Amino acid sequence: xxxxxxxSRALAVLSGSLWRSAFTATAPRAARPGADSxxxxxxxxxxxxxxxxxxxxxxxxxxxxxxxxxxxxGRSGQRVGGVAWHAAPDxxxxxxxxxxxxxxxxxxxxxxxGVSAVRFEPDGTIGGVCRILSGTDLNGAGAATxxxxxxxxxxxxxxxxxECDPYGQRAAMPRLAMGQFRHAGLACDPDQAVVYLxxxxxxxxxxxxxxxxxxxxxxxxxxxxxGSPDCESVTWKRVPNPVAMFEPVREQVAGARRFNGGEGCxxxxxxxxxxxxxxDRMWAYDAAGDRVTVLYDGRAEPYGVAGRAGGPSGDTGRxxxxxxxDAYIAEDEGVAQITVISPGGVAExxxxxxxxxxxxxxxxxxxxxxxxxxxxxxxxxxxxxAGGVTYEVAGPFRG
Numbered sequence: 216x217x218x219x220x221x222x223s224r225a226l227a228v229l230s231g232s233l234w235r236s237a238f239t240a241t242a243p244r245a246a247r248p249g250a251d252s253x254x255x256x257x258x259x260x261x262x263x264x265x266x267x268x269x270x271x272x273x274x275x276x277x278x279x280x281x282x283x284x285x286x287x288x289g290r291s292g293q294r295v296g297g298v299a300w301h302a303a304p305d306x307x308x309x310x311x312x313x314x315x316x317x318x319x320x321x322x323x324x325x326x327x328x329g330v331s332a333v334r335f336e337p338d339g340t341i342g343g344v345c346r347i348l349s350g351t352d353l354n355g356a357g358a359a360t361x362x363x364x365x366x367x368x369x370x371x372x373x374x375x376x377x378e379c380d381p382y383g384q385r386a387a388m389p390r391l392a393m394g395q396f397r398h399a400g401l402a403c404d405p406d407q408a409v410v411y412l413x414x415x416x417x418x419x420x421x422x423x424x425x426x427x428x429x430x431x432x433x434x435x436x437x438x439x440x441x442g443s444p445d446c447e448s449v450t451w452k453r454v455p456n457p458v459a460m461f462e463p464v465r466e467q468v469a470g471a472r473r474f475n476g477g478e479g480c481x482x483x484x485x486x487x488x489x490x491x492x493x494x495d496r497m498w499a500y501d502a503a504g505d506r507v508t509v510l511y512d513g514r515a516e517p518y519g520v521a522g523r524a525g526g527p528s529g530d531t532g533r534x535x536x537x538x539x540x541d542a543y544i545a546e547d548e549g550v551a552q553i554t555v556i557s558p559g560g561v562a563e564x565x566x567x568x569x570x571x572x573x574x575x576x577x578x579x580x581x582x583x584x585x586x587x588x589x590x591x592x593x594x595x596x597x598x599x600x601a602g603g604v605t606y607e608v609a610g611p612f613r614g
Contacts, residue, residue, distance in 0.1 A: 266555065272569040275606065279566050283610030288318070288333060288341070288589065291602045296344030301331050303601035304591035306357035307578030308365060310381045315342065316582050317381045318589045319365050320605060321354040328354035330367050332381050339587070339609075347379045348387040356479065358401035358410075362430050366390075368398030370415060373460065376401070378432055390432040393424045394457040396464045400480035402487055405429070407502050411487045413477030420465045421474055421489065421500070421507075423451065440500075440507070441470045447506045472507070474498075541613055543588070545576035551592050553579060566608055568592045578605075585612060 266280035277285045289300030301322035310317045314337040322328045330348040333341060348354070348367055354377075355370040365379040367387075373395045379387040399415035408429040412422040426435035437457040442449035452468045465471060475493025482488075487500040488510065495513030500506070542556045543565060551568035553576055568574060574594035581588055588608045595601035 266563065266565060269564055269567060272567075276569045277566055277606065277608070278564075278569060279608065280610070283566070283608055285566075285606055285608050288605040288607050289331075289344075290604050295333065296341055298331065298344040298346065300344075300605065301329065302327075302603065303595070304593055304603040304605055305355045305577045306367070307580050307589060307591070308357065308359040308381075309580045309582050309589065310359065310363055310365075311583040312382065313337075316584075318580060318582075319347065319357075319379070319381050320578055320591065321357050321367050323353050323355045323370065323593075324601065326350070326352055328352055328369070330354060330357075330365065330377075330379050330387070332383060335582070339607075345383045347381060347383055348377055351375075351377060356398060356400050358403060360403050360430075361405050366401050366410070366432075368401055368412075370397055370399065372397055372463075374398045376412075376432075388433075391458045392426075392435050392437060393432065394422060394437045394454065394464050395459075399477045400489060402480045402482040402489075404482045404487060404502060406485065411480055411482060411489070411500075413474070413480050413489050414465060415477055416465065417475055417493055418465065418473050419475075419477045420471050421477065422454070422464075437464075439465070439468050440472045441468060442472050442507075444472065447508055449500075449505055449507050451505075543579060545579050545590065551576055553588075553590065574603075577603075581612075588612070 269278040289295040303323040305321040305323040307320040353370045376393040400413040409423040421440040437454040438451040480489035497511040555565040579590040591605040593603040
């Protein structure tokens with residue numbers, strides 16, 4: 216993979232501090248003396264910084280770029296649209312709803328998890344809130360499907376994937392054929408008609424689910440990536456029993472490829488990118504070539520890049536959202552903020568949460584028209600007392 220190709224695709228997939236480090240570390244470097252100018256790459260243009268720094272925190276405690284405003288959508292334990300907003304807000308996404316839209320948010324709480332949905336009117340006012348999934352366990356990661364449903368994964372040893380209707384017309388259903396394990400990340404690949412899944416275990420695996428009919432996740436085949444850790448070429452093998460209670464899914468197939476603590480994943484243009492927090496790596500799986508490569512190693516010596524946004528972190532992070540040309544990355548390095556990275560590799564803070572020093576950012580998602588950004592600031596672990604505030608930011612986004 217050439218760096219040009221990686222950067223054009225990676226713009227749409229980076230998330231968390233490791234993704235941020237990977238993006239800036241693979242930014243174009245200055246030409247070396249005597250290098251072929253045609254093959255050399257320029258230093259990122261510092262003038263390409265998108266928004267020019269942050270203002271003082273507003274009344275909602277958000278330090279924003281110039282021209283942007285914020286409002287609070289929900290606080291854990293307080294009522295929004297007649298419904299108590301959930302604790303530990305996590306993964307989220309937006310869906311169109313006529314001239315309005317819907318934002319869904321997971322709840323990473325043991326035994327009381329689930330998903331809430333906020334419906335917005337065309338003018339942005341809140342039209343209603345409802346629970347679209349209840350009584351589940353540690354709902355962390357999620358993914359929107361091409362057919363406008365929300366996949367919510369449980370991050371427990373026998374965690375399930377639930378397919379939820381963001382419009383609240385149909386009951387959420389467990390998709391057991393997708394496997395019971397500690398779900399970390401999900402990504403839909405409409406080109407290969409599969410869903411990729413990561414596993415948050417020190418010896419976890421990387422999976423793909425091939426539904427019998429694309430658009431219907433009720434039945435299908437769960438496969439695990441297999442191959443030597445010393446070889447880029449991989450194969451896929453069927454998991455015999457995705458719902459086994461006593462034999463972990465990752466132990467059912469001899470030769471399964473192991474990954475140290477799978478986290479977020481994202482599909483874009485033929486590649487599925489995913490991170491592993493145990494070894495600070497970002498991986499790229501080439502779906503057409505059946506090859507997996509390390510795109511970035513956070514523990515190796517990083518590139519010395521002008522405009523670099525900081526060194527690698529010990530936590531891979533969770534979330535990202537994308538607008539044309541820019542990547543918005545939810546940080547997890549002890550600073551509750553979202554960083555925006557321009558195509559030139561220049562990174563700068565876009566929004567920072569004041570007074571939540573121990574929190575982290577989850578669930579960033581743009582409204583369908585791209586004019587509003589939603590996210591949560593979450594703190595306090597995963598218990599019922601875990602708090603969180605869900606925000607909306609509006610303003611002159613680039614692109």
